Amino acid sequence: MLDVRRMQLLRAVVTSGSVTAAARNLGYTPSAVSQQMAALEKEAGIELLERTGRGVRPTEAGRLLTDHAAAIGRHVAEAETALAELRAGRTGRLAVRYFATAGATMVVPAVAALRREQPGIRIELRLSDPEESLPEVRARGADVALVVRPPDHGPVDGIRFTHLADDHYLAVLPSGHRLAAKERLDLADLADEPWVGSDTPGPCLDPVLQACGAAGFSPDFVVESGDYATAQGFVAAGLGVGLIPRMGLGSRHPGVVVRAVRNPEPVRAVYAAVRAAAPTRPALSRLLDALREAAGNVTVHQSAP
Known part of the structure; x- marks a missing residue:
């Protein structure tokens, strides 16, 4: 097998025209360079240099290896540049998993901001259920996943959570x-109403059930819609009332009114999940910063019902 370092040394000898000149330019002794050239010729199994007076010139095999050495040098330089870009966070790939209502409100502005700053980063986006996205993060299939989880939940092995936002219902x-005239409702005001469900059992429905329990009742779900847009349609048709998180009300049905609730106010917490042992990557750190900025903008601009 040919030694790449010796090939680069051959290139220096051919370029400078002599072993002595190459040794002087590289800070080696002429005998050291000659030994390396002899070793390279042994590896190649063919003569690479021939003497011309006080200098040397490449044989046909020597010219062939010199050309390849030049190509290798260019590839190494390109690789070093690419690694520097990656270390600086200007290139690379990020795989992001998110749930539906976080897409438009947080993921879109965060990704847009990152692409404006670092257009060389490739971003793979996929709508995903948290039960699937967390294992993907743990197995290195995804770099970050947006999830809803209770603040008091214990740690998850191999996952580190960063709080992004509290999404109020x-x-x-x-x-x-009859309650539309009130600016703010006590949750107990809705105790005797028929309810339209918009969440499946899990971390998004749990805050609603817990808040209703604290207010002294269990909601009577007469319709299960499964998504926020459909739930608003059922409410507008008069089938019942409901609680929808603020991030799920980006597009409001004209036939509904939205009111803040209290005593208590249900809240779901949104987190970014990353691999606990993941090395620090500038691109990932910047994406997390952009997600936090987007989450802050959601809180500021959606403060009114």
Whole structure:
């Protein structure tokens, strides 16, 4: 097998025209360079240099190896540049998993900001259930996943969570509902109402059930919609009332009114999940910063019902 370092030394000898000149330029002794050239010729199995007076010139095999050495040098330089870009966070790939309502409100502005700053980063986006996204992060299939989880939940092996936002639930009522005249509702005001469900059992429904329990009742779900847009349609049709998180109300149905609730106010916590042992990557750190900025903007701009 040919020694790449010796090939680069051959290139220096050919370029300078002599062993002595190459040794002087590289800070070696002429005998050391000659020994390396002899070793390279042994590896190649063919003569690479021939003497011309006080200098040397490459044989056909020597020119061949010199050309390849030049190509290798260019590839190494390109690799070093690419690694420097990656270390600086200007290139690379990030795989992001998110849930539906976080997409438009947090992921879109965060990714747009990152692409403006670092257009060389490739970002893979996929809508994913948290039960699937966390194992992906742990197994290195994804770099970050946005999830909803209770603040008091214990640690998850191999995962580090960064809090992004608290998403408050709001009451959604038919536009002609008797409670629509109130600016803010006590949660108990909805105790005797039929309810439209918008979440499947899990971390998004749990805050609603817990808050209703603290207010002294269990909601009577007469419709299970499974998504926030459909839930608003059922509410507008007068089938019941509901609680929808603020991030789920980006597009409001014209037939509903939205009111803040209290005593207590249900809240779901949104986190970014990354691999606990993941090395520090500038691109990932910047994406997390952008997600936090987007989450802050959601809180500021959606403060009114």
